[in-house]
Amino acid sequence: MSSVSESYKIFLDQFVNEHLSKPPDEKIPPFRLVETQIRPFEVSGHCCEWATQYLYTHRCPVYLLNQICVETVKRVTLTEPYSHIPSPDLDETKVLNDSETWLEARALCDLTFKTVEDIITEWLSEPPTNWVESSEHGGHVVSHYAIKNTRRKMEDRHTMIPLMRMFTTAEAYQDASLYAVYDGHGGPEASYYCAAQFLNNLIGQTLSPTDKAKSLEAAFSKTDADFGAKAAKEAILVSEGRVVEIMKPHKPESEEEKQRIEALGGSVVWHGTWRVNGTLAVSRAIGDVDHKPYISSKADSKTHPLDQDDEYVIVACDGLWDTVTPQEATQLVYEHVQSGKPFQSVAEVLVRAAKNEGSTDNITVIVVFLKQTLSPPTTSEDNESNDEYEDALEEIV
Template sequence: MEEEEEARCFLGRFVDEFPAALEEDSPLPVNPLSRKVSQEELHGESLELGLRLLAARNAPAGLSAVLCQAALSQLLQNDLSPFHCLQEAEADHKEEQKVVLLEALAVQRLFLNKLINVALAWHQNFPKLPPAPSRFLRCSVHAIKNTRRKMEDKHVALAEFNQLFGIQDGVERAYYAVFDGHGGVDAATYAATHLHVALSKQEALQSDASTAFKTAFKHTDDMFRGKAKRERLRSGTTGVTVLIQGQEMTVAWLGDSQALLVRKGQAVTLMDPHKPDREDEKQRIEDLGGCITFMGCWRVNGTYAVSRAIGDFDQKPYVSGDADCSITQLVGDEDYVLLACDGFFDAVKPSEVPHLVLDALQPPGDPEGGGEALLEQSEQVVGLRVAQQLVGHAKAAGSSDNITVIVVFLRPPEQLLAQDSTTGTAQATGDSTSQDAPQQ
């Protein structure tokens, strides 16, 4: 099998680089996200660290997922008390249970050593790995800082959701997310590290994805509140996430990052972004005693230009942490789903997207658009050019913000060139449930 051979070859290269566990005083090959982590945060931060290490060495994505999952399982069986760090007591009017923090550098060294040991064992005796997803979703991703001083966007593309979390219920899952931070990148980084972990732990995941997502968003916001308090962070982030679970696609979001479905060459609205001037959001904020004011754009209490976000604790509950969801049943005629931050959608209308994607799919030297040339270079095209051209178009159209675009193809891209390329916008009806009413 080609996949197994690729995995064996990678393990050979990896154990050549790491023939034994890391020494106690040797530098880590990849830096942890945090200096201190709670035991709950350890799950997400370890997986992020392991995936980053393996991706930098071009590991097959499926192998990376199961390696990290196996290493984390071993780590969590350890007594972690030697890694506890002393925490200064802080005066607080409420009695809160003190959160146990771990020294990240030391505990992540142990995690990486577990990862190395698993790789060494598998190199000697290659195991039977969990099956790869039967429906391979090609994904195109591109992100730029643009003219902004800092890059505050983060994104996640995880086709191996089940493999990363050891889920074996027979339902295939793929997860994608874009987070657009403001006031710093900390909240976006946190959401990109922990939201999918929180989602994987929801008992309602298979039976009620909307409830699972809403609980995961709220839990991630609560977790970040603890970190923000400990480290005096003031940032926030919008987020749009997509979970493809069997033949069901769930979109969950906070703020003004958006997801757009294209079906048969037509743009289909899946969601309504959370902006302060949206009538129901304005009413919710005013009912709480807040206000929206125009300062170049509509802002909550004169501060944030979004009405829902993870973080922004100085403006909670006016800036809500409650996500909205919509569910679409996939019937096979869907082309792709696009996720992007407001840096894209502020410059590009949804109705423009189908034509822009078709233009990006046209291989050089294939003016007829028959798709033959695309068949020969599809991986290259989908892996780079589509999202890259969409981002470039948004920048040329005047966007100065950070721009992140993810395009997840729900059928082979070469098929799209054969269908009618007429663009337009259609409201999701019939097989798409209506968006939930905003949380009060």
């Protein structure tokens, strides 16, 4: 048995013999439900997110977590949720369609938790013969860490799916991964909904397998239509120690966003920070219906063909980037890895650095390593001299 499979077995054993052995009143649900009612077409997404959050609280390895989620969704959806999950205030004389039927989230969530526990108990006794390990995906190592910080609520959510082929047979996603940070504002409802439904909305697109940018845009639009906070988040790629910005934060003060908002009749004004119509400090979001069209849900994307020089990607919310620059983040990652510390703990280092520098916001960080050997970081002057390299990024949307 490989070391990865062994780590899976250790997790299963600890979960069964430590967590499941507790009295029922001590097995407190890992989170408060954000939604009390859901629609049938949302069942698989919500079940997957509930299972994910349950497993996160017990530090489940990410590849194993994804496998348990896939099996959980399969079992829950096969049990015909329409037949055993009550619909609140349902008029039994009325025939409802999927968009009108509502299911009680708590009953479905409890079923999801029970299914997760059953799967883990079964797999401890008889492990699957087809463990999916990180070595099967080019040796990706993924580090993630998130804290509420000084805020009253944790409004961030995130998604980590190293192997999308575990969730779909669609040709376009057989070699794809999905890493996302949903930076909520004004409450966790929209960011939670994104974490629960965006994956299904993405793989449900029937566009050309080569046109992933349009699929992303369509998935964001559908998620926004189905609900209503893709907010200020940023991603950087580090290649041979150079910082390459692959996504710009959607801030009202950026010239491009300011022009777009003003052309629609809106305004960008200073009120502690730059805000759209004096209210929101982000210019693109899922939700915020009262602020459209000035707040846009249209996705902004770039493509960058990965090559042998690309080392890792950092995806994080503005809780990190407000106090830690990309160059500082790169230096911290390099020093952490060079010191011989685990790759998996580097995200926590970045989060702690942001907090120590004065960040008071929720902080969520994902670091995806594309290779195991890192180059020394370049200086900001070196990065500025590499404009031609950044110009090679092809803007799609």
